[in-house]
Amino acid sequence: MTAPVKKNDRLTVDIEDLTHDGAGVAKINGYPLFVQGALPDEQVEIHVLKTLKNYGFAKIINIEIPSPDRVDATCPVYDQCGGCQLQHLSYAGQLKWKEKMVRDVMKRIGKIDVPILPVKGMENPWNYRNKAQIPFGVNGEAPIAGFYKTKSHAIVDTERCLIQTPEADAILEGLKPQLWKLGIKPYNEETKQGMLRHVVVRKARATEEVMVVLVTKKRKFPQAEEAVALIRKLIPNVKSIMQNINGENTNVIFGNETINLWGQDTIEDHIGDVRFEISARSFYQVNPIQTEVLYKQALDYANLTGEETVIDAYCGIGTISLFMAKKAKFVMGVEIVPQAIEDAKRNAKLNGLDNTYFEAGPAEEVIPRWYKEGKTADVLMVDPPRKGCDEALLNTILEQRPKRVVYVSCNPSTLARDLRILEDGGYKTKEVQPVDMFPHTGHCEAVAWLELV
Numbered sequence: 001m002t003a004p005v006k007k008n009d010r011l012t013v014d015i016e017d018l019t020h021d022g023a024g025v026a027k028i029n030g031y032p033l034f035v036q037g038a039l040p041d042e043q044v045e046i047h048v049l050k051t052l053k054n055y056g057f058a059k060i061i062n063i064e065i066p067s068p069d070r071v072d073a074t075c076p077v078y079d080q081c082g083g084c085q086l087q088h089l090s091y092a093g094q095l096k097w098k099e100k101m102v103r104d105v106m107k108r109i110g111k112i113d114v115p116i117l118p119v120k121g122m123e124n125p126w127n128y129r130n131k132a133q134i135p136f137g138v139n140g141e142a143p144i145a146g147f148y149k150t151k152s153h154a155i156v157d158t159e160r161c162l163i164q165t166p167e168a169d170a171i172l173e174g175l176k177p178q179l180w181k182l183g184i185k186p187y188n189e190e191t192k193q194g195m196l197r198h199v200v201v202r203k204a205r206a207t208e209e210v211m212v213v214l215v216t217k218k219r220k221f222p223q224a225e226e227a228v229a230l231i232r233k234l235i236p237n238v239k240s241i242m243q244n245i246n247g248e249n250t251n252v253i254f255g256n257e258t259i260n261l262w263g264q265d266t267i268e269d270h271i272g273d274v275r276f277e278i279s280a281r282s283f284y285q286v287n288p289i290q291t292e293v294l295y296k297q298a299l300d301y302a303n304l305t306g307e308e309t310v311i312d313a314y315c316g317i318g319t320i321s322l323f324m325a326k327k328a329k330f331v332m333g334v335e336i337v338p339q340a341i342e343d344a345k346r347n348a349k350l351n352g353l354d355n356t357y358f359e360a361g362p363a364e365e366v367i368p369r370w371y372k373e374g375k376t377a378d379v380l381m382v383d384p385p386r387k388g389c390d391e392a393l394l395n396t397i398l399e400q401r402p403k404r405v406v407y408v409s410c411n412p413s414t415l416a417r418d419l420r421i422l423e424d425g426g427y428k429t430k431e432v433q434p435v436d437m438f439p440h441t442g443h444c445e446a447v448a449w450l451e452l453v
């Protein structure tokens, strides 16, 4: 395809679609142009920035006909920050768009005709994130902290984040300006100098317990006592202050060593009536209100009577497994991160759920082995990462033929691809329920229910 437009062209286009990173899509004789910030149903005057063989990029010069769903972004740093992509679209508009996105991929990728229910959204879609990972840095002489720009490691300095907790804001507003007084230098990614890399703030919604983790370049931390005193003053409900040491030149936030500076090693949260102890590095869903909605939906689809054996593949710290274990005869969870499996076992004990078994390893190897050993399930639950289920796992499902599969997905495209494979192997997708776990971002979670036919 040759591009029908060239760099620096100015033209007026109709926006037809929206990508998950917040770009409007205009088509010129079938050639897609991505226009950052434009919304479907808008007519915009654009300036072409760059053209490649199969697609190009343009920026808005003027919105001639705005979408009825266009709103002013609430956050003052929305244009620079890479955290949110959809604040210029009303929340009702975001939910409509997420439903359409799921519908489109089911048709285009999955070639599946299935009822897709309206997205379950939040009543109040703000301050929902229970975990903030705040990068610290310096701008000239001033300490800065906030969030990264889109596809970049440049820090957008901010005092408040509208999707995070007030406790995270307390670190931005209270700790950042005190760093010089405490004698703590933020880490500078370019010079590799400085001490404080990230501050991670996690809040348990049910108990309101807070954990603060200071990620430092070195173990030696002479200002630790003063930092602890200040954090306790800024966040009265803090229950745990930890130090994690990351001396590597890497983008990964955490290093391997975590030490206790003050208080407990874990905080406790509840999802429904299941209790969880969460440690500094455990994976835990970031939107606790919607996690409950998601898990209830998954449980509904599993339709457990108390007689079923359930396999929970990609189980993390066993959150879904334990949620199911209250209603099932037996639950077996498998997860690739050994530490998460340790957490799952500990949390099973904490809840007195002895009808569970957890094993660390790749789901696509462990579940076929279980099958050979005669350990099978009536209901199979999968909750894979964005890339979807491993093919070997899908093949085992088709061989083993559990009567019901519940698929929790954070990526509608790979969900649609995998549902096609399961449908070809004898399953029927009965329903898909999208759940908005990440308001104002382009991410979309969905649960699919399949029955063997």
Ligand code: SAH
Binding pocket: 283, 284, 285, 313, 314, 315, 316, 317, 318, 319, 320, 334, 335, 336, 337, 340, 361, 362, 363, 364, 383, 384, 385, 390
């Ligand atoms: N169900 C959990 C976690 C879902 S996230 C919850 O709701 O909290 C997906 C999980 O899959 C992660 O914990 C990741 O470590 C795990 N994972 C990734 N690849 C895997 C594989 N091949 N086998 C088993 N688990 C895997």
